[in-house]
Amino acid sequence: MGEQLPAARLDFATLFREHYPRVYRYVRFRVGDDMTAEDLTAEIFERAFRYRDSYDPSRSAFSTWITQIAHNWVNNHLLNQDRTGKHEAEAAEDVLEQLPSAEATPEAQTISQEAVQRLLTCLDRLTERDRQIVALRFGSDVRNKEIAELLGLKEHSVSVILLRALERLRACQEEA
Amino acid sequence: MSEQERADALARDLERLLAGERLPEGDPLLEVASALSRLPLQPGEQATLRFEQRLDEWFGKPAPPPRQRIPLPALVVGTVIAAIVIGLLLLAILSNRPVSVPTPTVMPTAVPPQTTIPTVPTITLRPLPSLSPSPSPTSTAVTATATYQTATSATPSATPPAQTITPQPFSRVVVAGPIESLQDSIVVILGQSIQVTGNLPRMCVGDLVRIEVNVSADGSFHADRSSIVVETSACSPGQVTAGPGRSGGSGSGDGRRDDDHHHDD
Numbered sequence: 001m002g003e004q005l006p007a008a009r010l011d012f013a014t015l016f017r018e019h020y021p022r023v024y025r026y027v028r029f030r031v032g033d034d035m036t037a038e039d040l041t042a043e044i045f046e047r048a049f050r051y052r053d054s055y056d057p058s059r060s061a062f063s064t065w066i067t068q069i070a071h072n073w074v075n076n077h078l079l080n081q082d083r084t085g086k087h088e089a090e091a092a093e094d095v096l097e098q099l100p101s102a103e104a105t106p107e108a109q110t111i112s113q114e115a116v117q118r119l120l121t122c123l124d125r126l127t128e129r130d131r132q133i134v135a136l137r138f139g140s141d142v143r144n145k146e147i148a149e150l151l152g153l154k155e156h157s158v159s160v161i162l163l164r165a166l167e168r169l170r171a172c173q174e175e176a
Numbered sequence: 177m178s179e180q181e182r183a184d185a186l187a188r189d190l191e192r193l194l195a196g197e198r199l200p201e202g203d204p205l206l207e208v209a210s211a212l213s214r215l216p217l218q219p220g221e222q223a224t225l226r227f228e229q230r231l232d233e234w235f236g237k238p239a240p241p242p243r244q245r246i247p248l249p250a251l252v253v254g255t256v257i258a259a260i261v262i263g264l265l266l267l268a269i270l271s272n273r274p275v276s277v278p279t280p281t282v283m284p285t286a287v288p289p290q291t292t293i294p295t296v297p298t299i300t301l302r303p304l305p306s307l308s309p310s311p312s313p314t315s316t317a318v319t320a321t322a323t324y325q326t327a328t329s330a331t332p333s334a335t336p337p338a339q340t341i342t343p344q345p346f347s348r349v350v351v352a353g354p355i356e357s358l359q360d361s362i363v364v365i366l367g368q369s370i371q372v373t374g375n376l377p378r379m380c381v382g383d384l385v386r387i388e389v390n391v392s393a394d395g396s397f398h399a400d401r402s403s404i405v406v407e408t409s410a411c412s413p414g415q416v417t418a419g420p421g422r423s424g425g426s427g428s429g430d431g432r433r434d435d436d437h438h439h440d441d
Contacts, residue, residue, distance in 0.1 A: 013235035020227055024219040038223035045227065049234050119211055138212040141194060144187050159183035162190070166205045173208065 012052050015062050016045055022063070022140055023070050029135030030074045032124060040077055044070045067140050068150060071132070078128065122172030130165040137162060351397070352386040352407070355379060363387070363404075374401035382410030 023044055028037035048055075048069055055065050123131060132151070136142040144162070148155040177185075190209055193199055199206055219227070246254075353366040358381060363370045370389055379385065388403035 013231050016231055017228075020224075021218060024223075025215075025217045028217040029215075034220060037217075038219055041219065042223070042227060042230070045230070115211060116215060119208075119215065123212075134212065137190065138194075138209065138215075139217070143191070156180060156183070159187040160179060163179065163183040163186050163205070166186070166208050169212075170204050170208045 010052075010055075010057065010062075012049070015066075016048070019063060019066050020045065023066060026067065026070055026135050026140035027074055029123065029139035030131055031077070036077075040074060041070075044073045047073065063140075064142075064146060064150075067136070067142060070140075071136070071150060118173055118176050119169070121176070122169045125172055126165055126168060130161060130168065133158060133161050134165050134169075347391040349389055349391060350386060351389050353384065354410075355381050355383045355385055357381060363399075368397060370397040370399050372399050372401055372404065377401060377404055377406070378411070379404070379406055380409065380411035384408035384410070 020041070024037055024041040027040045027044070028034065031037050031040065044066070048066055051069075055062065060068075123134065126134065133147055136147045136150070137144070142150070144158045145155050147153070148158045151158070153161075186205060186209075189199055189203070189206055193206060193209060194213055199210075201207070351365055351368060351370065356364040356366065358364075358376070358379060361372045361374075361376060363372055363376070363379070363385075365385065365387070370387060372387075384407040386405045386407055387399045389397045389399045391397055
């Protein structure tokens with residue numbers, strides 16, 4: 001992927017294109033609606049472009065670097081929302097209506113629209129920390145070890161948090 | 177099994193799950209995890225388009241994909257087929273193009289067989305180049321380069337050059353040779369009778385003359401008196417002459433008239 005090349009020689013355009021869907025998915029796991037996720041994703045890549053020279057391929061993979069930017073940017077966004085009194089949970093009511101058409105994707109053949117909506121609703125009920133880790137693990141496909149490094153936790157702790165988060169989601173689904 | 181052990185076991189299962197492995201069904205947590213990993217969350221088309229535009233602004237347009245190279249055999253076959261098609265087209269065009277085949281009505285038959293006068297080396301029928309643009313209806317398209325020359329074994333070619341497009345009723349040629357006979361206004365040169373308009377200049381049988389002749393459509397030769405040039409005179413006392421004061425093809429001459437004889441063309 002060219003991630004071992006010096007930053008000046010990296011094909012950032014290609015890297016950005018490759019990672020755009022994954023970053024969006026991560027952001028969408030963490031925020032309540034598509035539009036906000038799209039805006040935040042665009043802002044994340046704006047920052048990545050602005051600070052692309054600071055990326056050192058010898059220190060981390062591009063996916064780690066861009067995920068870190070996304071993680072921090074979404075945290076800032078959520079923090080600002082809290083300060084302005086708009087909690088992300090308020091947007092949960094609109095989540096179901098804003099979901100993309102599940103029939104349009106292959107995944108829709110294995111997971112129904114209703115199940116998706118129920119799962120996202122339950123996702124909104126997780127604590128922010130649980131949601132962060134679930135988003136990193138399932139939205140951005142980051143391994144437990146890297147999640148631990150990113151959040152300053154132990155890997156075992158990440159595993160336990162994931163276990164508990166999944167148990168909560170399971171319980172939420174059963175309630176529904 | 178402690179929570180930590182369950183968490184570690186789950187972490188390992190998740191690794192396999194997210195790597196694409198199929199895990200045995202029945203574990204409710206893995207089912208939730210599987211559902212999470214398959215959530216259809218994708219950016220909208222508009223957002224993707226805006227993102228691409230931003231990338232173009234930042235990095236410029238992506239390079240076009242490399243052109244697909246045509247396999248060499250296909251290229252060779254295609255080239256051969258194209259060449260054949262072009263060749264056939266050219267052949268068809270050329271074969272359908274009307275070819276102007278001259279059908280001259282004027283045949284330079286003025287040259288008699290060489291055997292009749294073996295002493296004369298050549299008879300030249302030469303179209304006059306200056307006559308080609310002549311407005312006269314008697315002008316001919318016989319090209320100026322057409323020279324009909326009889327050799328000992330040669331027969332005069334009656335085929336005009338291919339450049340002759342429009343057959344003309346007349347042709348104008350130069351007949352050069354010795355006079356065989358003189359009868360009134362008819363001069364016979366190498367077997368070809370030439371009707372001369374006007375009084376004949378002083379000429380004798382045996383004179384080597386050059387006459388610009390109009391050839392009619394019926395093959396008859398006509399010449400004006402002024403178009404006769406006596407190259408070499410063979411006149412001698414008692415020889416058949418034609419000229420002023422003379423008519424007919426026989427009789428003794430009364431002397432050469434210089435004005436006629438030295439007619440210079």
